[in-house]
Amino acid sequence: MTRDDIFNQIKIKESFLCVGLDTDIHKIPAHLLKTDDPIFEFNKCIIDATVDYCIAYKPNLAFYEAMGPSGLESLEKTVEYIPDDLFVIADAKRGDIGNTSAMYAKAFFERMEFDAVTVSPYMGHDSILPFFEYNGKWVIVLALTSNAGSSDFQHLDIAGDHEDFFDIEEMELFEIVIKKCITWGTPDNLMFVVGATKPTYISQIRKLAKEHFFLVPGVGEQGGDLKEVAAYGMNDKCGLIVNSSRSIIYASNGNDFAVAALNAAKKLQEEMASLLQVHA
């Protein structure tokens, strides 16, 4: 999927919403547990309910791996069920030595037909480059995450002036990550995870990566504010994919869960439509 394909979807749907499919067998409505594949049935209902209001889906691998081989089957069926014009992200946060990252790329881009995979940068270039080998596929590198632990390492000040490599003197780790990754990929195959918990950081990161899409978690359940995210982060091709998981998929745990998910997604889509008019 190209950057223009994604932007076209955003214009058609008037939405830059990603629905996170963090499907937990212990949280889905009881009546689904009687079906052959409750995880897939739940996802199918959620997708049917939200597909008009979002442009992307993001299953988190942890939730499927916790179910063993049958969890991976539910995941494969889910990815297959999502219409082709939506962007499908494997939230996997992988990263390993070159030949092993190549196997992960194979798992997500060949075996399953994801459009993108999230990658942790700690192991450096050869852990990321194999994912770029697939035309039309995307790497989404963790830059600044939205969790409490993001302050442990991502905000460390990096010593030395970085003018040999960059044109900035003082940098934190997440900024170095962005600056280096930009030299390995392009705005057409590389995005960054940028948490929404401190929206001013989004404008700081936008200066480093003007054209790249940001995948923004943390709106809703983790306290981020959608208006601020748009104000600080939007570029002329939107440049934002904002994820919401629990506040949509678990909007209700009763028989009305799909309607509740539809309403939660629709509400976000409407807010996004007006933000797109203001900023894009």
Place this chain on the structure above:
Amino acid sequence: MTRDDIFNQIKIKESFLCVGLDTDIHKIPAHLLKTDDPIFEFNKCIIDATVDYCIAYKPNLAFYEAMGPSGLESLEKTVEYIPDDLFVIADAKRGDIGNTSAMYAKAFFERMEFDAVTVSPYMGHDSILPFFEYNGKWVIVLALTSNAGSSDFQHLDIAGDHEDFFDIEEMELFEIVIKKCITWGTPDNLMFVVGATKPTYISQIRKLAKEHFFLVPGVGEQGGDLKEVAAYGMNDKCGLIVNSSRSIIYASNGNDFAVAALNAAKKLQEEMASLLQVHA
């Protein structure tokens, strides 16, 4: 498994060898492809051949995920097949926000009965702490890896004096990772990945983490030297688990692959036996 259990195995086997089960369907002997589960059959033969010469096995998840649900089945059967007194590591390099890392912990420690999982530190404490919730299980944090990309971020100099938190002034990122992680776990549930490509770093890291076990990749196929690793890294409970993958499991790709693996593992075990006599 306790630290003493691991050390006892090391003394009994006179070995601190871990065999990496990076099993690739395209690299295993042709005659196994006719069996129902070639990946498991290969692993079973490798385990039977090497079990007397090693104390740990380390399947890398990427190789199993690339095969889809059946790959996970092969993995589960493999973990089940390994005798209980050996240490079994899920080389997964996971790490996500707290509730998601908890799902990964569930996948590796409840669903499958791994003794340890490798974790990437980029997302900080709440991405690592959930793995410590399991008694007798281990977290192995990536500190200094053995790949080319390790220099991109792990060796960055961190600015400021770190005396408020540590007692050292100048530190690189991998040292901060070690110093912080040591405050989250103990030598009885926390190990570090320490690459063998530059053994002098191992002695530098040993000063920071005197009692912790190090999982050392990069001996053999990636150019590390076993004698130097032992000289720089061994402590009074050995403190080292040295991994070898390809040079053992792909020692031959013919019908004699198991014998070749046995010989490769035995050769390393004999070298390790004499190093244990010198240093431990």
